[in-house]
Amino acid sequence: MTMNRRDALGLLAAIPLAAIVPWPAALERARAAGAAYQPKFFTRPEWETVRVLVDLIIPRDEHSGAATDAGVPQFMDFMMLDRPDEQVWMRNGLAWLDAESGRRSGKRFVEGTEEQRRSLLDAVAWPARARPELSQGVDFFNQFRDLTASGFWSSRMGVADLQYRGNTVVAEWAGCPQEVLDKLGVSYESDR
Numbered sequence: 001m002t003m004n005r006r007d008a009l010g011l012l013a014a015i016p017l018a019a020i021v022p023w024p025a026a027l028e029r030a031r032a033a034g035a036a037y038q039p040k041f042f043t044r045p046e047w048e049t050v051r052v053l054v055d056l057i058i059p060r061d062e063h064s065g066a067a068t069d070a071g072v073p074q075f076m077d078f079m080m081l082d083r084p085d086e087q088v089w090m091r092n093g094l095a096w097l098d099a100e101s102g103r104r105s106g107k108r109f110v111e112g113t114e115e116q117r118r119s120l121l122d123a124v125a126w127p128a129r130a131r132p133e134l135s136q137g138v139d140f141f142n143q144f145r146d147l148t149a150s151g152f153w154s155s156r157m158g159v160a161d162l163q164y165r166g167n168t169v170v171a172e173w174a175g176c177p178q179e180v181l182d183k184l185g186v187s188y189e190s191d192r
Helices: 003-011 025-033 044-057 072-082 084-105 114-125 132-153 156-162 178-184
Strands: none
Touching: 044 072, 044 084, 044 114, 044 132, 072 084, 072 132, 084 114, 084 132, 114 132, 132 156
C-alpha cells in the first residue's frame, strides 16, 4: 500500500490532538467571523514564509483545503506566544530557511520558484538522507512540519479531513462489525 504525504501526516496526527493542543476559543471565534488576522509573534516577512511553508507541507487536495485554509499560521502564531521557549527555534529556523534559499538562489524562500522551494525542502525533509551541514535546517523543518500537522488536524477542517466520528452519541451499540472481528481473528463468543 502506498501512502501520500498528507495521509501519512494525518495518520501521525490521528491521536486526539484537539485534547493535547486545543485551538483557543478566541481564535476560533475570529476565524468564524472572517476577521483578518494580524500576527502578534511573527514579523511580516516571517508571516509570509510561514504561510507559504505550511501550504507546501499540507496543500489543498480533494478532501479539504490547505493548511492556511485551516488557520494553521494563526495557530502557530498563538503557539509561539503561548510557548515562549519555542520562539528561538522558530525565529532561527525561518532565518535559516531564508539564508539557505539566498545561498542557493539569491532570493528569500517566498521569492523562489516552486522548484527552488521544493529542492530546498527535499534537502532537509528526510533526516537520514540530509547532508550534515544542513542539520539546523533538518531540525527546524521537522519541528515545523510537526507543528503544522498538529495545527491542521486539530482544526475543524482537519478533524473533518480525518473523518473523526468520536464524541457522538451512539443510541444503541451493536458491537464491532463481523468483518472487523473476522479480520482480527476474534469473536464475542467465549470458550467456556
